[in-house]
Amino acid sequence: MNGLLFGLAIVLPPRFTPERVRYDRRYRTLDKYRFIVGFLAVPLAFYALFVISPFLQAIYYSFTDWSGGPVANFIGFDNYRKMWNDDRFWDSLRVSTLLLVVAPVVTLVLGMFFAYMITSGGRHRRGRAIAGVAGSSLYKVVYFFPQVLSVAIIAVVWGRVFNTNSGLINGGLDKIGINGPAWLGGDETLGLISLLIVISWSFVGFYVVLFSAAMGSVPQDIYEAALLDGAGRARTFFSVTLPLIWDAVRTGWIYMGIQALDTFAICLVMVPPHVLKVTPVFLYERFRDGQYGYATSIGVVLLVLSMAFSLIVMRVGNRDRIEY
Missing domain, CATH: 1.20.5 (Single alpha-helices involved in coiled-coils or other helix-helix interfaces)
Incomplete structure (x- = not known):
């Protein structure tokens, strides 16, 4: 050698x-x-300065009695003990958890349905195994339109829609002889349904565009093979489309869950405080009252809950990647 x-x-x-x-x-x-x-x-360096550093500061202040002044005394886990015994916190967390579970399911199902109709819901055309419904490009713009609106504007408009006396929904029900309920008048269940409707309406357009792009990247040959084997639209969706876009679905699931958990402006502007509160609104009220240390401890809990939700979804939704 x-x-x-x-x-x-x-x-x-x-x-x-x-x-x-x-x-x-x-x-x-x-x-x-x-x-x-x-x-x-x-x-x-910018990410550490503007993202990681505030997180670390919030974690530190959650162990203090900081009230906004220059002095913040270390008090250990007193804020977390106070939170554990605070019934108002648990009520807000219960509402946020319900939104965390229900809102992604409703929004993603609607997003996938509309996206599938846009990309594959039309009649078969010459040279294409699948085709979207007529005017699919226009529908994408219409569905995405709520994304360009301010959250505060959305909350104000829908608050008027759900108004008991002069709202659009109850006004329509009155036309057919039905007395509409007080959507935001005090019943927690109706308030939660109203909030869920607005959240899904405002975010579904984003997932329509996301899933449409994912479905559009699936090769036509795969759909042609499914059609030759006699698969209908439902079978094609569940056996071909959904497995091939699963990565986009899982990403959307995590993103929508965090959005549902972080619902603040819509609930604060649209829903009266006596009906229901989500945890971010409860956190805002603690800041408004000068309880900064207690408020930051609530923010840390939201951070942990968001991370736990993301890890669970990634674990549950983990599947073998399909290459095509």
Whole structure:
């Protein structure tokens, strides 16, 4: 072996010796990592400064009696003990948990249904195994329109729609001889249903666009094979489309869950305080009352709950990736 290396060293130019080749390979690897570190250094620094640092500060203040002043005395777990014994916190957390469970299911199901109709709900056309309904491009714009509206505007408009006396819903029911309920008049169940309707309406357009893009990337050959095997629309969706877009569904599930858990402006503006409160509104009220340390401890609980929800969804929704 040594003789072979010696012979190569004589025959080949010095830059092609085995030692030089190994050195060049190590140098290229080191240069690659230097480029990656240099490219990411500034973004990571900004992320640490504006994202990680506030999280760490909030965790620290949750163990203090900070009231907004320059002094924050360390009090250990007193804020968390207070939270544990606070019935108002548990009531708000119960409402937020219901939204966390129900809102993603309703919104994602509607998003997938509308997206499937836009991409595959039309009649078969010449040269295409599947096609969307007529005017599908316009429907995408219509569904996405709530995303460009301010959350406060959405809350004010829907608050008028759900108004007991002059609202659009009860006004329509009165036309057919039905006395509409007091949607936001004090019943927690009706208030929760109203809030769920507004949340799903305001976010479903985003998932229509997301799922439409995922469905549009599925090759036509797969749908043609399913049609040749006699699969109908429902069977094609559950056996072909849904498994192939599952990564997008899981991502949307996590994102929508966090959005439902973080519902603040809609509930604060639209729903009267005596009907129901979500945890972010309860947190805001503690800040308004000057209980900053207690409020930050509630924020830490929301952070932990969001992370736990994301990990559970990633674990439950974990499937083998299908390549196509």
